[in-house]
Amino acid sequence: MLVTREELVQRVGELGQALARDYPDQNPLLVCVLKGAIVFFADLIRAIDAPLTTDFISVSSYGTAPASSGVVKITSDLSISIEDRDVILVEDIIDSGRTISYLTRNLQTRHPKSLRICALLDKVERRE
Template sequence: MKKMQDDILKVLLSEEEILAKVQEIGRQITEDYQDKNLLMVSVLKGSVVFMADLMRSVDCHARIDFMSVSSYGSGTKTSGVVKIIKDLDLNLEGYDLLLVEDILDSGKTLYYLREILKERNPASIRIATLLNKPARREADIAPDYSCFEVPDEFVVGYGLDFAEKYRNLPYIGVLKPEVYEK
Protein backbone atom coordinates (compact mmCIF):
# COMPACT_ATOMS: atom_id res chain seq x y z
CA MET A 1 0.00 0.00 0.00
CA LYS A 2 1.36 3.42 -1.00
CA LYS A 3 1.77 5.97 1.79
CA MET A 4 1.73 9.78 1.60
CA GLN A 5 5.43 9.84 2.49
CA ASP A 6 6.18 7.95 -0.74
CA ASP A 7 5.19 11.09 -2.69
CA ILE A 8 7.66 13.30 -0.80
CA LEU A 9 10.97 14.05 -2.49
CA LYS A 10 12.55 15.41 0.70
CA VAL A 11 11.66 16.86 4.09
CA LEU A 12 12.34 20.59 3.96
CA LEU A 13 11.37 21.46 7.55
CA SER A 14 10.94 18.98 10.39
CA GLU A 15 8.10 19.01 12.88
CA GLU A 16 10.55 20.13 15.59
CA GLU A 17 11.99 22.98 13.49
CA ILE A 18 8.50 24.25 12.71
CA LEU A 19 7.32 24.17 16.32
CA ALA A 20 10.42 25.99 17.60
CA LYS A 21 10.04 28.77 15.01
CA VAL A 22 6.26 29.11 15.55
CA GLN A 23 6.89 29.55 19.28
CA GLU A 24 9.54 32.18 18.56
CA ILE A 25 7.14 34.12 16.29
CA GLY A 26 4.42 33.72 18.94
CA ARG A 27 6.67 35.38 21.52
CA GLN A 28 7.30 38.29 19.13
CA ILE A 29 3.57 38.70 18.46
CA THR A 30 2.91 38.60 22.22
CA GLU A 31 5.38 41.44 22.70
CA ASP A 32 4.04 43.49 19.78
CA TYR A 33 0.34 43.11 20.65
CA GLN A 34 0.46 43.24 24.47
CA ASP A 35 -1.71 46.34 24.77
CA LYS A 36 -3.62 46.01 21.51
CA ASN A 37 -6.97 44.58 20.44
CA LEU A 38 -5.63 41.52 18.60
CA LEU A 39 -7.80 39.59 16.18
CA MET A 40 -6.06 36.64 14.54
CA VAL A 41 -7.69 35.63 11.26
CA SER A 42 -6.87 32.25 9.78
CA VAL A 43 -7.10 32.09 6.01
CA LEU A 44 -8.56 28.62 5.50
CA LYS A 45 -7.84 25.86 4.86
CA GLY A 46 -4.06 25.85 4.63
CA SER A 47 -3.30 27.97 7.68
CA VAL A 48 -5.42 26.06 10.19
CA VAL A 49 -2.53 23.94 11.53
CA PHE A 50 -0.20 26.97 11.75
CA MET A 51 -2.97 29.06 13.34
CA ALA A 52 -3.64 26.42 16.02
CA ASP A 53 0.03 26.27 17.04
CA LEU A 54 0.61 30.02 16.68
CA MET A 55 -2.37 31.10 18.79
CA ARG A 56 -1.26 28.76 21.58
CA SER A 57 2.15 30.46 21.47
CA VAL A 58 0.70 33.96 21.84
CA ASP A 59 0.40 35.05 25.47
CA CYS A 60 -1.89 38.08 25.28
CA HIS A 61 -5.62 38.54 24.84
CA ALA A 62 -6.68 37.65 21.32
CA ARG A 63 -9.82 36.78 19.46
CA ILE A 64 -9.85 34.52 16.43
CA ASP A 65 -11.92 34.32 13.28
CA PHE A 66 -11.73 32.45 10.00
CA MET A 67 -11.98 33.38 6.38
CA SER A 68 -11.97 31.11 3.37
CA VAL A 69 -10.86 32.30 -0.04
CA SER A 70 -10.05 30.47 -3.22
CA SER A 71 -7.58 31.29 -5.94
CA TYR A 72 -6.00 27.95 -6.78
CA GLY A 73 -8.64 25.28 -7.30
CA SER A 74 -6.78 21.98 -7.53
CA GLY A 75 -3.91 23.24 -9.70
CA THR A 76 -0.40 24.32 -8.86
CA LYS A 77 -0.57 27.93 -10.06
CA THR A 78 -2.82 30.74 -8.85
CA SER A 79 -5.70 31.61 -11.15
CA GLY A 80 -5.35 35.29 -10.20
CA VAL A 81 -9.06 35.39 -9.39
CA VAL A 82 -9.81 35.50 -5.66
CA LYS A 83 -13.21 34.40 -4.42
CA ILE A 84 -14.41 34.81 -0.80
CA ILE A 85 -16.06 31.55 0.21
CA LYS A 86 -16.48 32.28 3.95
CA ASP A 87 -16.32 35.82 5.25
CA LEU A 88 -15.48 36.96 8.78
CA ASP A 89 -18.08 36.79 11.54
CA LEU A 90 -16.72 39.83 13.40
CA ASN A 91 -16.85 43.53 12.59
CA LEU A 92 -13.18 44.56 12.15
CA GLU A 93 -13.53 48.15 13.32
CA GLY A 94 -11.01 48.87 16.06
CA TYR A 95 -9.25 45.50 15.90
CA ASP A 96 -5.55 45.03 15.30
CA LEU A 97 -5.87 42.43 12.60
CA LEU A 98 -3.27 39.71 12.11
CA LEU A 99 -3.86 37.71 8.93
CA VAL A 100 -2.47 34.21 9.46
CA GLU A 101 -1.52 32.46 6.23
CA ASP A 102 0.25 29.20 5.43
CA ILE A 103 2.37 30.48 2.54
CA LEU A 104 2.98 33.83 0.90
CA ASP A 105 3.66 32.83 -2.69
CA SER A 106 2.58 35.07 -5.59
CA GLY A 107 0.98 37.37 -3.00
CA LYS A 108 -2.09 37.99 -5.17
CA THR A 109 -4.54 36.44 -2.71
CA LEU A 110 -3.21 38.21 0.38
CA TYR A 111 -2.85 41.53 -1.44
CA TYR A 112 -6.48 41.34 -2.53
CA LEU A 113 -7.62 40.27 0.93
CA ARG A 114 -5.68 43.03 2.69
CA GLU A 115 -7.18 45.68 0.39
CA ILE A 116 -10.74 44.45 1.04
CA LEU A 117 -10.18 44.25 4.81
CA LYS A 118 -8.67 47.78 4.96
CA GLU A 119 -12.09 49.10 3.90
CA ARG A 120 -13.58 47.61 7.10
CA ASN A 121 -11.60 50.04 9.31
CA PRO A 122 -9.38 47.83 11.46
CA ALA A 123 -6.90 49.70 13.66
CA SER A 124 -4.06 47.90 11.85
CA ILE A 125 -3.39 44.97 9.53
CA ARG A 126 -0.31 42.76 9.66
CA ILE A 127 0.51 39.42 8.09
CA ALA A 128 1.97 36.32 9.72
CA THR A 129 2.96 33.51 7.39
CA LEU A 130 4.48 30.14 8.02
CA LEU A 131 6.33 30.12 4.71
CA ASN A 132 7.54 32.99 2.56
CA LYS A 133 8.38 32.23 -1.08
CA PRO A 134 9.64 35.58 -2.47
CA ALA A 135 10.91 34.02 -5.72
CA ARG A 136 7.31 33.79 -6.94
CA ARG A 137 6.02 37.16 -5.69
CA GLU A 138 3.84 39.03 -8.18
CA ALA A 139 2.07 41.45 -5.83
CA ASP A 140 3.53 44.26 -3.72
CA ILE A 141 3.19 42.57 -0.35
CA ALA A 142 5.53 41.21 2.32
CA PRO A 143 4.91 39.42 5.62
CA ASP A 144 5.37 41.18 8.95
CA TYR A 145 6.09 37.83 10.61
CA SER A 146 7.52 34.89 8.73
CA CYS A 147 8.73 31.58 10.08
CA PHE A 148 10.70 30.35 7.08
CA GLU A 149 11.75 31.49 3.64
CA VAL A 150 11.48 28.60 1.20
CA PRO A 151 12.85 27.99 -2.28
CA ASP A 152 10.62 27.82 -5.35
CA GLU A 153 9.63 24.19 -4.89
CA PHE A 154 6.18 22.63 -4.50
CA VAL A 155 5.77 22.17 -0.74
CA VAL A 156 3.10 20.27 1.19
CA GLY A 157 2.37 19.27 4.76
CA TYR A 158 1.55 21.07 8.02
CA GLY A 159 -1.66 22.35 6.43
CA LEU A 160 -0.36 22.92 2.90
CA ASP A 161 -1.90 20.73 0.25
CA PHE A 162 -1.92 19.53 -3.30
CA ALA A 163 -5.47 18.81 -4.50
CA GLU A 164 -6.62 18.75 -0.83
CA LYS A 165 -4.13 16.01 0.09
CA TYR A 166 -0.99 15.98 2.31
CA ARG A 167 -2.28 18.63 4.79
CA ASN A 168 -1.94 16.14 7.65
CA LEU A 169 1.81 15.56 7.26
CA PRO A 170 3.48 16.85 10.46
CA TYR A 171 6.39 18.40 8.50
CA ILE A 172 6.93 20.48 5.34
CA GLY A 173 8.05 18.34 2.44
CA VAL A 174 8.80 18.88 -1.23
CA LEU A 175 6.36 17.00 -3.41
CA LYS A 176 7.83 14.79 -6.15
CA PRO A 177 7.20 16.48 -9.53
CA GLU A 178 5.66 13.35 -11.01
CA VAL A 179 2.83 13.66 -8.47
CA TYR A 180 1.65 17.12 -9.58
CA GLU A 181 2.71 16.95 -13.24
CA LYS A 182 0.29 14.11 -14.02
Protein backbone atom coordinates in the same frame (compact mmCIF):
# COMPACT_ATOMS: atom_id res chain seq x y z
CA MET B 1 13.43 19.06 3.52
CA LEU B 2 13.22 22.84 3.89
CA VAL B 3 13.04 22.95 7.68
CA THR B 4 12.90 20.37 10.44
CA ARG B 5 9.94 19.87 12.75
CA GLU B 6 12.05 21.20 15.62
CA GLU B 7 12.83 24.37 13.68
CA LEU B 8 9.12 24.86 12.94
CA VAL B 9 8.15 24.40 16.59
CA GLN B 10 10.86 26.82 17.68
CA ARG B 11 9.86 29.45 15.10
CA VAL B 12 6.14 29.23 15.94
CA GLY B 13 7.06 29.71 19.60
CA GLU B 14 9.16 32.76 18.73
CA LEU B 15 6.31 34.23 16.66
CA GLY B 16 3.88 33.65 19.54
CA GLN B 17 6.22 35.39 21.98
CA ALA B 18 6.72 38.32 19.60
CA LEU B 19 2.96 38.77 19.11
CA ALA B 20 2.34 38.57 22.88
CA ARG B 21 5.03 41.22 23.35
CA ASP B 22 3.62 43.46 20.58
CA TYR B 23 0.00 43.20 21.78
CA PRO B 24 0.25 42.60 25.56
CA ASP B 25 -3.24 43.78 26.59
CA GLN B 26 -4.75 44.78 23.27
CA ASN B 27 -6.73 41.63 22.42
CA PRO B 28 -5.73 41.48 18.73
CA LEU B 29 -7.94 39.66 16.26
CA LEU B 30 -6.10 36.78 14.62
CA VAL B 31 -7.69 35.82 11.30
CA CYS B 32 -6.93 32.36 9.92
CA VAL B 33 -6.94 32.00 6.14
CA LEU B 34 -8.71 28.67 5.64
CA LYS B 35 -8.11 25.93 5.02
CA GLY B 36 -4.37 25.77 4.58
CA ALA B 37 -3.33 27.78 7.63
CA ILE B 38 -5.42 25.93 10.23
CA VAL B 39 -2.62 23.77 11.72
CA PHE B 40 -0.17 26.70 11.87
CA PHE B 41 -2.94 28.90 13.29
CA ALA B 42 -3.75 26.41 16.06
CA ASP B 43 -0.09 26.10 17.02
CA LEU B 44 0.39 29.87 16.90
CA ILE B 45 -2.56 30.80 19.12
CA ARG B 46 -1.39 28.24 21.71
CA ALA B 47 2.03 29.97 21.69
CA ILE B 48 0.60 33.44 22.39
CA ASP B 49 0.46 34.15 26.11
CA ALA B 50 -1.83 37.19 25.85
CA PRO B 51 -5.54 37.86 25.31
CA LEU B 52 -6.66 37.42 21.72
CA THR B 53 -9.73 36.86 19.60
CA THR B 54 -9.92 34.55 16.59
CA ASP B 55 -11.91 34.47 13.38
CA PHE B 56 -11.71 32.73 10.03
CA ILE B 57 -11.90 33.69 6.37
CA SER B 58 -11.94 31.37 3.38
CA VAL B 59 -10.90 32.31 -0.13
CA SER B 60 -10.65 30.55 -3.45
CA SER B 61 -8.78 31.19 -6.66
CA TYR B 62 -9.57 27.83 -8.18
CA GLY B 63 -13.33 27.66 -8.64
CA THR B 64 -14.01 24.16 -9.98
CA ALA B 65 -10.81 24.01 -12.04
CA PRO B 66 -7.75 22.04 -10.89
CA ALA B 67 -5.46 25.03 -11.62
CA SER B 68 -5.75 28.54 -10.19
CA SER B 69 -7.88 30.92 -12.23
CA GLY B 70 -5.95 33.88 -10.82
CA VAL B 71 -9.19 35.47 -9.63
CA VAL B 72 -9.42 35.47 -5.84
CA LYS B 73 -12.79 35.60 -4.10
CA ILE B 74 -13.99 35.27 -0.53
CA THR B 75 -16.04 32.12 -0.06
CA SER B 76 -16.66 32.50 3.69
CA ASP B 77 -16.28 35.89 5.35
CA LEU B 78 -15.39 37.01 8.86
CA SER B 79 -18.05 36.87 11.57
CA ILE B 80 -16.53 39.74 13.59
CA SER B 81 -16.19 43.39 12.59
CA ILE B 82 -12.56 44.43 12.28
CA GLU B 83 -13.20 48.16 12.41
CA ASP B 84 -10.73 49.83 14.81
CA ARG B 85 -9.20 46.44 15.73
CA ASP B 86 -5.60 45.27 15.58
CA VAL B 87 -5.84 42.49 13.00
CA ILE B 88 -3.24 39.82 12.29
CA LEU B 89 -3.87 37.85 9.10
CA VAL B 90 -2.44 34.33 9.54
CA GLU B 91 -1.45 32.44 6.38
CA ASP B 92 0.50 29.20 6.01
CA ILE B 93 2.40 29.89 2.78
CA ILE B 94 2.62 33.07 0.74
CA ASP B 95 3.33 31.80 -2.75
CA SER B 96 2.36 34.03 -5.68
CA GLY B 97 1.14 36.68 -3.23
CA ARG B 98 -2.20 36.98 -5.03
CA THR B 99 -4.37 35.78 -2.13
CA ILE B 100 -2.65 37.77 0.61
CA SER B 101 -2.61 40.90 -1.57
CA TYR B 102 -6.34 40.55 -2.26
CA LEU B 103 -7.14 39.97 1.40
CA THR B 104 -5.00 42.89 2.54
CA ARG B 105 -6.75 45.27 0.14
CA ASN B 106 -10.18 43.91 1.07
CA LEU B 107 -9.61 44.08 4.83
CA GLN B 108 -8.14 47.60 4.66
CA THR B 109 -11.50 48.83 3.34
CA ARG B 110 -13.03 47.67 6.64
CA HIS B 111 -10.91 50.19 8.59
CA PRO B 112 -8.88 48.11 11.01
CA LYS B 113 -6.73 49.98 13.54
CA SER B 114 -3.78 48.00 12.18
CA LEU B 115 -3.32 45.07 9.81
CA ARG B 116 -0.31 42.77 9.87
CA ILE B 117 0.49 39.48 8.17
CA CYS B 118 1.95 36.46 9.94
CA ALA B 119 3.02 33.69 7.55
CA LEU B 120 4.76 30.40 8.25
CA LEU B 121 6.59 30.37 4.89
CA ASP B 122 7.12 33.17 2.39
CA LYS B 123 8.17 32.14 -1.13
CA VAL B 124 9.41 35.54 -2.27
CA GLU B 125 10.85 34.10 -5.50
CA ARG B 126 7.31 33.10 -6.60
CA ARG B 127 5.77 36.61 -6.39
CA GLU B 128 3.76 37.81 -9.34
